[in-house]
Amino acid sequence: MKKVLVTGSKGQMGQALKSISGNYPKVDFVFMDRDSLDITCQSVVDEVFDKILPDYCFNFAAYTAVDKAEEDVESAFKINGEGVFNLAKACVKHNTILIHLSTDFIFDGTKSSPYFKDDIPNPINVYGVSKLKGEEYVKEILQSYYIVRTSWLYSDFGHNFKQTMLRLSNANDEINVVDDQIGAPTNALELCCFLMNLMQEKREYGVYHYRGEKVCSWYEFAVSIFRENNINIKVNPITTEEYPTKARRPKYSVLDLG
Numbered sequence: 001m002k003k004v005l006v007t008g009s010k011g012q013m014g015q016a017l018k019s020i021s022g023n024y025p026k027v028d029f030v031f032m033d034r035d036s037l038d039i040t041c042q043s044v045v046d047e048v049f050d051k052i053l054p055d056y057c058f059n060f061a062a063y064t065a066v067d068k069a070e071e072d073v074e075s076a077f078k079i080n081g082e083g084v085f086n087l088a089k090a091c092v093k094h095n096t097i098l099i100h101l102s103t104d105f106i107f108d109g110t111k112s113s114p115y116f117k118d119d120i121p122n123p124i125n126v127y128g129v130s131k132l133k134g135e136e137y138v139k140e141i142l143q144s145y146y147i148v149r150t151s152w153l154y155s156d157f158g159h160n161f162k163q164t165m166l167r168l169s170n171a172n173d174e175i176n177v178v179d180d181q182i183g184a185p186t187n188a189l190e191l192c193c194f195l196m197n198l199m200q201e202k203r204e205y206g207v208y209h210y211r212g213e214k215v216c217s218w219y220e221f222a223v224s225i226f227r228e229n230n231i232n233i234k235v236n237p238i239t240t241e242e243y244p245t246k247a248r249r250p251k252y253s254v255l256d257l258g
């Protein structure tokens, strides 16, 4: 029976994986949240690894508040950088295979065709830079790892764009959404299945891209969310300039799947 330690288990991906964990009776999942396993604390990470001796670690713990990260730089780097460093060190010590999630936001968005795995990252916001730091630590410290970059995760769990849109539709008859940032929404449950397959098929270690098939703008994504949920609301396409945010976001961040 493979033992899988899951970090950040109260977040969107953690909840998604937990909801389908019963489909994998041959896997012994140990779900740990921030209270039981704070990845920024090396001694806690070591203690947990010493006790659990995981075969795999799925790292879902992260600082994901893209705008907040611009002002809370230290926390973003502590969690997305140092936290990943701590996990990678513990993985080396225990021969644990790390499955680490990264993001389309490590790219600058200046391309107009999908980003290849070996395109040079050039993040344009603090969240992206901190996630890139995490990738760098994994590559530096480990040989047995999967870095899986994904984009625009949505689900019925935790915080995500879909939930934000549904919430906003309760209080508004009309909503403005940017139509000039292009990406690929990705179903968190489908990503969980991809990660489980990666593990079970013992695929080659390295960097992977995983995303939903549909490429669209946030505006188009919002329209489809409302359509699928039979919500009648006016959605206005706007430009990035018309929706000022603390963090810059890539104009185009579709990941190549080849």
Ligand SMILES: NC(=O)C1=CN([C@@H]2O[C@H](COP(=O)(O)OP(=O)(O)OC[C@H]3O[C@@H](n4cnc5c(N)ncnc54)[C@H](OP(=O)(O)O)[C@@H]3O)[C@@H](O)[C@H]2O)C=CC1
Residues within 6 Å of the ligand: 007, 008, 009, 010, 011, 012, 013, 014, 033, 034, 037, 038, 039, 040, 059, 060, 061, 062, 063, 064, 079, 083, 101, 102, 103, 104, 131, 149, 150, 151, 152, 153, 154, 158, 159, 160
């Ligand atoms: N959401 C998205 O659209 C995308 C996400 N990703 C990546 O996927 C991964 C999972 O994302 P998602 O599930 O959506 O993120 P969430 O923000 O929903 O979950 C992250 C979890 O990590 C926890 N956490 C924060 N700091 C620590 C810490 N020091 N130790 C342990 N746990 C901690 C958070 O707890 P708390 O809430 O208490 O802070 C939260 O429960 C991340 O690596 C993210 O970068 C990649 C592309 C798109």
Ligand SMILES: Cc1cn([C@H]2C[C@H](O)[C@@H](COP(=O)(O)OP(=O)(O)O[C@H]3O[C@@H](C)C(=O)[C@@H](O)[C@H]3O)O2)c(=O)[nH]c1=O
Residues within 6 Å of the ligand: 064, 065, 066, 103, 104, 105, 150, 151, 152, 153, 160, 161, 164, 168, 175, 176, 177, 178, 181, 218, 243, 245, 249
């Ligand atoms: C709420 C809202 C957002 N927007 C815009 C702002 C932004 O450009 C875009 C998306 O907004 P959000 O802040 O919800 O999404 P954001 O947190 O930027 O999503 C990103 O999260 C990180 C964690 C990732 O790794 C990325 O792949 C991506 O999913 O939509 C509107 O235009 N209208 C609105 O009412």
